[in-house]
Amino acid sequence: MVRDIMIRDFFLGFIKIHILYHASQEPIYGLDLMRELETHSYKLSPGTLYPILHKLEKQGYLQAQRQVVGGKVRKYYIATRQGKAALAEAYTKARELLDEISQGEITQTDRKEDNEWNT
Numbered sequence: 001m002v003r004d005i006m007i008r009d010f011f012l013g014f015i016k017i018h019i020l021y022h023a024s025q026e027p028i029y030g031l032d033l034m035r036e037l038e039t040h041s042y043k044l045s046p047g048t049l050y051p052i053l054h055k056l057e058k059q060g061y062l063q064a065q066r067q068v069v070g071g072k073v074r075k076y077y078i079a080t081r082q083g084k085a086a087l088a089e090a091y092t093k094a095r096e097l098l099d100e101i102s103q104g105e106i107t108q109t110d111r112k113e114d115n116e117w118n119t
């Protein structure tokens with residue numbers, strides 16, 4: 001599927017930035033993140049999202065904390081110092097990228113196609 005390829009190839013980076021951002025604001029957990037990402041029209045299954053979270057944790061960008069909520073153990077994530085540094089760097093890079101590509105011409109039709117791929 002085109003959408004899967006797009007997610008693997010470059011939306012994965014955007015998704016990681018969303019995760020780092022939200023985890024730098026407050027402790028977050030998987031289901032909450034899935035809903036948040038869906039508002040940006042990234043529809044991720046737990047089978048896609050959880051490995052991303054685990055990887056970010058293993059790489060030292062996120063730290064997990066277990067909390068019991070309603071008798072169930074829920075894993076919350078917060079951004080580590082390294083995660084916040086990566087987020088700051090991503091911010092700079094994203095700005096630079098946006099500045100550059102917004103100077104070119106992107107037609108309304110192109111934008112529409114992008115959105116369709118993404119839903």
Ligand SMILES: [Zn+2]
Nearest residue numbers: 018022036037
């Ligand atoms: Zn977000």
